[in-house]
Amino acid sequence: MTSTVDTQAEAARPARSGLVTVARAPGWVRYALLALGLVVALWLPNGLYPAVAVDILCWALFAVAVDLLLGFTGLMSFGHAAFWGASAYVTGLVAIHVGLPFPLAVLAGALAAAVLAVPIGYLAVKRTGIYFAMVTLAFAQMVYYIANEWRSVTQGENGLQGVPRSFFGMDLTDDYYFYYAILPIVLLGLAGAWRVVHSPFGRVLVGIRDNPARARALGYPVHRYKLTVFVLSGFIAGLGGGLFAVGHRFVSLEVLHWTTSGKAVIVVVLGGIGTLWGGVLGAGIVVRLEDWLSFSGFETIGLVTGSIFVLVVLLFRRGIWGTASALALRWWTSRRR
Numbered sequence: 001m002t003s004t005v006d007t008q009a010e011a012a013r014p015a016r017s018g019l020v021t022v023a024r025a026p027g028w029v030r031y032a033l034l035a036l037g038l039v040v041a042l043w044l045p046n047g048l049y050p051a052v053a054v055d056i057l058c059w060a061l062f063a064v065a066v067d068l069l070l071g072f073t074g075l076m077s078f079g080h081a082a083f084w085g086a087s088a089y090v091t092g093l094v095a096i097h098v099g100l101p102f103p104l105a106v107l108a109g110a111l112a113a114a115v116l117a118v119p120i121g122y123l124a125v126k127r128t129g130i131y132f133a134m135v136t137l138a139f140a141q142m143v144y145y146i147a148n149e150w151r152s153v154t155q156g157e158n159g160l161q162g163v164p165r166s167f168f169g170m171d172l173t174d175d176y177y178f179y180y181a182i183l184p185i186v187l188l189g190l191a192g193a194w195r196v197v198h199s200p201f202g203r204v205l206v207g208i209r210d211n212p213a214r215a216r217a218l219g220y221p222v223h224r225y226k227l228t229v230f231v232l233s234g235f236i237a238g239l240g241g242g243l244f245a246v247g248h249r250f251v252s253l254e255v256l257h258w259t260t261s262g263k264a265v266i267v268v269v270l271g272g273i274g275t276l277w278g279g280v281l282g283a284g285i286v287v288r289l290e291d292w293l294s295f296s297g298f299e300t301i302g303l304v305t306g307s308i309f310v311l312v313v314l315l316f317r318r319g320i321w322g323t324a325s326a327l328a329l330r331w332w333t334s335r336r337r
Contacts, residue, residue, distance in 0.1 A: 001228065013176070024191065029280045031056045033210055034205075037277075037280075041183060041187070044056065044179070045175070045176050045180070049175075049266055049291070050174070050176040050178075050179050050287065051174075051175045051247070052287060052288065052291045053115065053179050054175055054178060054179050054182065054247040055244070055247070055287045055291075056283055056284050056287045056288070056293050057179070057183065057186045057240075057243065057263070058186075058240045058243045058244040058247060059244075059279040059283035059286070059287055060186065060240070060242065060279060060283040060284070061186055061190070061236055061239050061240030061243070061269060062080070062084055062237050062240040062241070062267075062283070063236070063264055063267040063268050063271065063279030063280065063282055063283050064189070064190060064234070064236060064265050064279045064280065065080065065193070065195045065233045065234070065236035065237035065240065065264075065267045066100075066237070066264045066265060066267075066268050066279070067273065067274065067275075067276055067279045068073035068193060068196065068197070068229055068233045068236070069229065069230065069233050070265070070268055070273055070274075071268070071273040071274030071275065071276070072205050072206055072209060072229075072274060072276075073205045073208060073209050073225075073229050074208070074210075075125070075128075075132055075135065075226065075228060075230070076129075076130075076133045076207035077124075077132070077136045077161045077233075077261070077265075078136055078258065078261050078262065078265070079120070079135075079136030079137045079138070079139050079140030079258075080136070080140070080233070080237050080258050080261050080264055081144075081255065081257060081258065081260035081261040081264075082116065082120065082139060082140040082142050082144075082235075082256065082321030083113035083116060083117055083145040083237040083238050083241065084113075084233040084237045084238070084240060084244070084256075084260060085143065085144070085147070085240035085241060085253075085255035086109075086112055086116050086143060086238070087106075087109035087112060087113040087237070087238030087239070087240075087241035087242045087245075088109065088237060088241040088242060088245035088251045089109075089147060089160065089245070089246055089251055089255075090108055090109040090112040090113075090242075090243070090247045091105045091106050091108065091109030091163070091242035091246060091251075092105075092160040092163040092246075092251040093153070093160065094166065095163050095164050095166070095245075095246065096162065097159065097299060099164070099166065100166075101103075101166055102166060102167055102172075102181075102246045103163050103185060104244035105165070105242065106153075106243055106244070106309075107242075108240060108242075109238055109241065109242035109245070110236075110238035110239045110241075110242055111235070111236050111238070112238065113235060113237060113238025113241065114231050114232075114235040114238060115132055115193040115235045117230055117231045117233070117234030117235070117251075118198060118227075118231055118232065120136065120230075120234075121226070121227045121230035121231055121234070122227055123135060123139075124136050124230070125223050125226035125227050125230060126213075126223065133273050133330060135152045136261075137258060137261070140256070140258060140261060141258060143256055144253065144256040144257060144258075145243075147253060147256055148253055154251075154253075156253075158253035159250055159251050159253065160245075160250065160251040161248060161249075161250055161260075162250075162252065163245055163246055163248075163249045163251070165246055165252060167181060168278055174211045175247070178246075181244050181321065182246075182247070185204055185239065186239075189239045189240070190280070191235065191238050193276060194276065196229070196232060197276055198274060201225070201228075201229075204221070204225055204231055206207070207220070208220070208222055208225055208226065213308070225288070230313070241255060245309070258302075263286070265283040266282075266286065266305070266309050267279060267283050267286050268319075269282075269309065269312070270280060270282040270285060270286065270308070270309060270312050270315065270319060270320060271283070271285075271319050271320055271321050272319025272320060272321035272323070273317055273318075273319060273322070274322070274324030275318075275319065275322050275325065277321060278319050278320065278321030278322060281321050282320070282321075285320075286305060289304070289305060289308075
């Protein structure tokens with residue numbers, strides 16, 4: 001008889017294909033992919049509207065943060081908007097009232113998100129499956145309610161307006177130059193997520209995802225590992241939220257809404273769960289598609305993105321990056337025979 005643990009482990013196994021494929025690829029392939037990614041990142045504001053390119057970077061961080069939980073720990077969070085939005089508000093308040101350079105304001109927001117993730121994660125990681133998802137969603141809605149009611153600080157439905165982009169006297173009002181100013185921060189965030197996944201800590205997380213009972217029997221404090229990665233995920237999501245606030249120079253209640261968490265999950269599933277870089281690809285596709293549809297005058301954008309999401313889930317269970325990685329691995333294996 002198949003246990004619940006075995007069923008969860010079996011469901012999570014396909015998600016590893018993208019990471020496994022890249023790990024098995026020759027060194028020159030990995031370096032070539034890294035170089036290609038850097039070239040695309042440097043070219044992006046020249047090929048797209050710079051404001052859209054900035055949004056892609058922010059959502060890429062958010063998606064990677066969600067994937068750390070969903071893809072590598074097996075925890076589905078529907079409340080990560082709490083950390084994305086809390087960081088956005090803290091970043092905006094620090095930038096407006098303290099006047100710090102925007103990297104320090106974003107760092108303050110990310111740290112605030114990590115601090116918020118401690119009590120939420122402490123209570124949430126004691127649950128699994130749908131119960132974990134519902135607990136995170138409930139806490140996120142509480143944060144949304146507090147932000148809506150604390151009008152003296154958050155300005156309620158009016159939001160924080162005029163968030164500055166101060167950076168030691170440099171003029172970053174142009175989105176084109178702002179993109180290149182935040183690119184190093186985003187790359188550091190992505191590199192940090194990559195390091196977490198490829199460390200012994202990350203291997204333990206995968207073991208917990210596949211079989212938490214076995215990991216516990218081996219002596220690993222499962223709840224402590226889950227809480228740690230939950231806080232790390234909140235910090236990375238906070239980096240994206242803070243950059244999003246400075247990029248738009250405005251913070252609204254939408255950054256805390258549950259639909260924001262849902263969009264992040266869609267981005268991860270579209271790109272490929274457990275592939276890490278699939279979240280980056282998914283962010284680029286979703287943000288670019290939404291921008292193109294909005295400028296085309298299409299009003300029901302959610303209908304199109306939802307339909308694409310359903311098609312990907314039905315036809316490409318591993319997501320775009322995961323499916324492409326699996327096909328590349330199959331081709332490379334057959335070529336070497």
